Amino acid sequence: MEFWRICSLLLLLAFSIIEGFDHVNAVDADNYISAVGDPGMRRDGLRVAIESWNQCNEVGEEAINMGSPRMADCFDIDHSTAPITLNHLVDEKDNRLGILNGTYGGIKAHSVDKYAAKKEIYLGKKCQVKDKPSPWQFWMVMLKSGNTDTYASRCPSNGHKVGPFPPENRFPCFGDGCMNMPLMHHEYTSVHGKHGKILKGSFYGTWDLDANVTNGVVPCNGTSYYSVTWNKRIGKGSWVFHHVLKTSKKNPWLMLYLRSDATTGFSGGYHYQTRGMMKIIPKSPNFKVRFTLDIKQGGGPSSQFYLMDIGSCWKNNGKPCDGDVTTDVTRYSEMIINPEIEAWCKPDDLRLCPPHHTFPNGTRVHRNDTENFPYDAYHVYCTPGNAEHPEEPFNYCDEYSNPQPQEILQIVPHPVWGDYGYPTKKGEGWIGDPRTWELDVGRLSQSLYFYQDPSSKPVERHWSSIDLGTEIYVSENQVAEWTVSDFDVIVPENDH
Ligand SMILES: *[C@@H]1O[C@H](CO)[C@@H](O)[C@H](O)[C@H]1NC(C)=O
Ligand SMILES: *[C@@H]1O[C@H](CO)[C@@H](O)[C@H](O)[C@H]1NC(C)=O
Ligand SMILES: *[C@@H]1O[C@H](CO)[C@@H](O)[C@H](O)[C@H]1NC(C)=O
Ligand SMILES: *[C@@H]1O[C@H](CO)[C@@H](O)[C@H](O)[C@H]1NC(C)=O
Numbered sequence: 001m002e003f004w005r006i007c008s009l010l011l012l013l014a015f016s017i018i019e020g021f022d023h024v025n026a027v028d029a030d031n032y033i034s035a036v037g038d039p040g041m042r043r044d045g046l047r048v049a050i051e052s053w054n055q056c057n058e059v060g061e062e063a064i065n066m067g068s069p070r071m072a073d074c075f076d077i078d079h080s081t082a083p084i085t086l087n088h089l090v091d092e093k094d095n096r097l098g099i100l101n102g103t104y105g106g107i108k109a110h111s112v113d114k115y116a117a118k119k120e121i122y123l124g125k126k127c128q129v130k131d132k133p134s135p136w137q138f139w140m141v142m143l144k145s146g147n148t149d150t151y152a153s154r155c156p157s158n159g160h161k162v163g164p165f166p167p168e169n170r171f172p173c174f175g176d177g178c179m180n181m182p183l184m185h186h187e188y189t190s191v192h193g194k195h196g197k198i199l200k201g202s203f204y205g206t207w208d209l210d211a212n213v214t215n216g217v218v219p220c221n222g223t224s225y226y227s228v229t230w231n232k233r234i235g236k237g238s239w240v241f242h243h244v245l246k247t248s249k250k251n252p253w254l255m256l257y258l259r260s261d262a263t264t265g266f267s268g269g270y271h272y273q274t275r276g277m278m279k280i281i282p283k284s285p286n287f288k289v290r291f292t293l294d295i296k297q298g299g300g301p302s303s304q305f306y307l308m309d310i311g312s313c314w315k316n317n318g319k320p321c322d323g324d325v326t327t328d329v330t331r332y333s334e335m336i337i338n339p340e341i342e343a344w345c346k347p348d349d350l351r352l353c354p355p356h357h358t359f360p361n362g363t364r365v366h367r368n369d370t371e372n373f374p375y376d377a378y379h380v381y382c383t384p385g386n387a388e389h390p391e392e393p394f395n396y397c398d399e400y401s402n403p404q405p406q407e408i409l410q411i412v413p414h415p416v417w418g419d420y421g422y423p424t425k426k427g428e429g430w431i432g433d434p435r436t437w438e439l440d441v442g443r444l445s446q447s448l449y450f451y452q453d454p455s456s457k458p459v460e461r462h463w464s465s466i467d468l469g470t471e472i473y474v475s476e477n478q479v480a481e482w483t484v485s486d487f488d489v490i491v492p493e494n495d496h
């Protein structure tokens with residue numbers, strides 16, 4: 001950053017001398033800064049946390065002896081000792097805090113759902129790094145299971161509480177307690193390697209509470225599993241986050257993402273204050289996301305591997321979200337890169353297509369324009385459950401899988417996305433094709449369709465959550481494995 005500052009100063013001077021003082025646009029166009037606390041994942045003193053969600057992004061019930069499902073691994077390095085020492089900022093006492101601990105640590109909450117949100121803030125305070133324009137806290141590993149006990153009445157429908165109802169095919173549940181939180185084990189980051197130059201740590205566990213899993217060993221079919229292991233050479237390169245996710249018969253619908261969330265406010269899919277990594281919230285159309293992704297195992301034919309998943313929230317009338325779960329609407333858009341995932345949007349079934357597509361040159365094509373609409377670019381579009389004027393025909397989004405109504409737009413590789421640096425062909429970036437991406441997420445997300453009431457002013461699109469990872473949708477014994485490194489979000493210096 002300093003380098004660029006100096007550069008732009010010199011440039012500015014040059015422009016001023018040669019062209020007078022009309023230099024503002026030139027500087028605007030060139031000066032990008034990182035929106036995340038740890039640009040490119042290069043900081044040795046890591047900040048990482050983990051969270052677990054049930055089907056509607058809550059806790060519901062803590063797993064026995066695990067505490068509330070929020071944990072963190074944050075440390076600073078003391079280079080004055082030989083070998084170096086890691087000063088951990090969060091210990092096991094903090095990490096295992098749960099509703100049974102009452103108000104310990106000043107955490108006050110009457111439900112396990114609110115307890116988890118407050119624990120995240122508590123951990124955030126311990127991990128926080130001072131910075132400009134604001135402090136930041138941690139990368140967030142997110143776990144979620146799609147199991148839904150319809151009899152337990154745990155999830156609201158579009159933000160409204162609903163009573164128990166009989167099971168439906170779309171909701172897996174093995175019986176009582178199927179919405180349990182996973183076991184969460186933790187190997188605190190420590191120093192490895194012959195010369196003490198490697199840092200390594202992990203979170204791992206299973207949703208099968210009677211199973212005994214070991215870090216790094218993918219269990220046999222019948223046992224679900226997740227692990228995230230991070231390692232780095234001190235003073236060199238990026239952290240590498242290695243992820244494994246396995247589904248089981250009892251837990252066939254699982255998600256594992258690495259998230260870069262806003263450091264304050266609500267981040268995508270959530271109605272509590274959260275903590276995160278983005279000290280500047282990127283805004284469409286001016287931001288880019290860079291990272292290296294190496295997929296080793298795909299997770300089977302129903303693995304919706306998200307090359308990029310962006311989340312935000314605004315009301316249908318264009319107002320910002322305020323925590324009212326009946327009118328707030330979570331907005332998601334995802335690029336699915338598993339080549340086995342097909343476009344479900346079809347010229348003879350417009351229900352699953354967004355009403356229109358906008359090309360990079362601004363030309364807008366309606367979905368009934370069968371000559372020009374790029375049907376194969378869209379997996380699924382679904383409209384918010386509380387939209388009052390959706391264009392016919394439409395398909396409402398799953399009303400139970402968020403605390404509030406949601407809108408989802410899922411795209412798949414296609415030539416129309418090439419202009420934004422996204423994959424244009426099935427298989428690009430998939431298994432055996434590791435890549436470093438620089439995605440123009442800002443310009444793409446500006447062009448995508450999102451619902452608002454017809455007379456409302458289009459919102460400025462701020463994305464409080466930028467994630468990647470996979471959602472293995474209802475299929476047993478599937479394994480996904482991948483690494484992420486070099487992650488960064490960049491924004492123009494003068495546009496936030
Ligand atoms: C929190 O509660 C658990 C379960 O009762 C207990 O084992 C643990 O020691 C408590 N932690 C603190 C910091 O009091
Ligand atoms: C899990 O396995 C380990 C190693 O075999 C053993 O030490 C531990 O007691 C087991 N834990 C449970 C809960 O079975
Ligand atoms: C805009 O781009 C689309 C798709 O490439 C093309 O069909 C259309 O002719 C272009 N429109 C203009 C005005 O250039
Ligand atoms: C396509 O949809 C637009 C907008 O709803 C409508 O005005 C137009 O008549 C439709 N065209 C056809 C051929 O259905």
Ligand SMILES: *[C@@H]1O[C@H](CO)[C@@H](O)[C@H](O)[C@H]1NC(C)=O
Binds near residue numbers: 478
């Ligand atoms: C585990 O399940 C997967 C998917 O059903 C199957 O392909 C694989 O052969 C099974 N492995 C074993 C060891 O049974």
